[in-house]
Amino acid sequence: MIHIVFGAATAGSLKQAFCEMKQDQVNDxxxxxxxxxxGPLLHxxxxxxxxxxxxxxxxxxxxEFGHFDDxxxxQHRMLQQIKDIKDGTRILIWTGSNAHEQIGLRYAIYLLxxxxxxxxxxxTTTAFDQLFNxxxxxxxIRHAGEITTEKLKVLYKSKEHMHSVxxxxxxxxxxxxLSFAKENHTLRIWQKGQTISVPEDEFDAYLVKMAKRLHQSHPEEEYIVTPRLIGEVLGHLEQYIDDDFIEYRLKTLIDQGIFDMIGRRTSMRYxxxxxxxxxQNFKKWVCCREYEDHPFVKIEGDYGYEPFHCGHCQCHLEKDDVPISDTLFSKIWNWNIQYGRWFDEETDELVLNGADMEKKFNQxxxxxxxxxxxxxxxxFQIEYSxxxxxxxFI
Incomplete structure (x- = not known):
């Protein structure tokens, strides 16, 4: 069997999994x-x-280190490997619920x-959720490359998650x-179970927002090291977007006067x-264009964060994104810190009267x-979740 994956991380983890299972498919x-x-998908x-x-x-x-050249x-090797596949071969494509792997799936099937x-x-998203959550x-998980070797072995052995096309x-x-290959957009996201194309500057406002957060949390540091900012952005985005793309947008914002910099732009480390x-006054939108056109806030309990989420894209919203009074926010925060107290994390069980506690919390x-x-x-449209x-447990 030949396995098709999208990304070096997934390939490396799967190869290691096959080695540990003593499979003869390491080179397949x-x-x-x-x-x-x-990036563009046109033709x-x-x-x-x-x-x-x-x-x-x-x-x-x-x-840096020949990453792009590699x-x-x-890419050229992959195209040749696809051409060399013989009729009658069994092929398993590893995909996931994200724009990258869903487009990769369709591209691979076209080449075949x-x-x-x-x-x-x-x-892998569905299988991981059913097997481990x-x-x-x-x-x-945002993509298959985030799955450990041990869990990939379980996924592979669990044949019921493999679907014959x-x-x-x-x-x-x-x-x-062919529909994707007619477009010349350069950024795509996964939203409501499908891949959609969005403008290249979709995450610029979020990048600025994360920079403001870092400035506030480290006021003694005038400048932020670039990898820290990019890591902060990637760590909070629910989309699978490459760090190089985030840096590319950061450089664009530097050129536009949104950011100042010191050092050399030859590498984010420098x-x-x-x-x-x-x-500081830059704000195109809070999290997504839908929110800008139609502000939709979901209020739901959360551990240690403001209990606000965008009703469109599910991104976390902060206090400044929801223009309420300090008095009302204080009331919301005092309610929110009660979240989850009906659950004992050490025993994975409800505490005594846990169901009543959750009911009162929801009320x-x-x-x-x-x-x-x-x-x-x-x-604003406001809903409670x-x-x-x-x-x-009942």
Missing amino acids: IIAFHDIYSI LHEHEGQENRIEWLRNVISN MVTD KEKNIELSLIN TNTRRMD TKEERAQFLIEW YSIKLTEFG EGERITEEVKRALSPA PSEYTQY
Whole structure:
């Protein structure tokens, strides 16, 4: 069997998993060493489109330690490996619920369209959730490269998560790929179960927002080391976006006067940044364009953070994003710190009267939500999202 994966991290972890399982498939992994959530896809299945994408990536991806050159070489190797696949071969494509791997899936199936093969796929996001997440403990993975070798072994042995792709499904994937290959957008995200194209500056406001947070938490440091800012952004984004792309946008904002810098831009390790006075007032939107056009706040209990989330993209919102009085916010915060007290983390069990505690928490949450509605309606849509932990224990 040949395994197709999207990214060097996934390929390395899967290869290690096969070695530890003493499988003879170590050399049967074809890796698409690219990230398809960024960069142009226009005519990518043709030579001209591939060259155009490489030229765009050349301005985005660092070539420190030959990283970019290696990626180009790996791309050429991958295309040759696909051509060399023989009819009758069994192929398993490892994908996930994110823009990068969903586009990679469709691209791979298009490249295989002339092959008479037995094709299956595994959605690692769904499989991981069903195999490892529980009612009380969960880990949300953004792409297969975040899955450990040990868990990949479990996924591979769990055959019920492998889906045989029908002729009709292959035909639909081809149509969807050709639709992507007609676009010249350079950024795509996963939203509401599908891949959508968004403007290249989609995360600029979030980048500025994270810089403000770092400035506030480290007031003694005039400049922020660039890797710290990029790590902060990537750590909070629910999307799988490459760090090189975030740095590319940071450099664009430096050129636009949003950030000032010291050092050399040859590598993110060699320069530091700070928001300019102009940058301090920069705000295109809070988290997504939908929120800007139609502010939608979900109030839900959370551990240690403001209990606000965007009702459109689910991003975490901060106090400054929800224009309520300090008095009302204090009331909300005092309510929020009670979240989860009905659950004993050491025993994974409810505490005595835990169900009643959660019920009272939700009742108070609904009452507070009504106060927020009165303060912000009709400009904001406000909803309460109740805690539902205890229902799994009763």
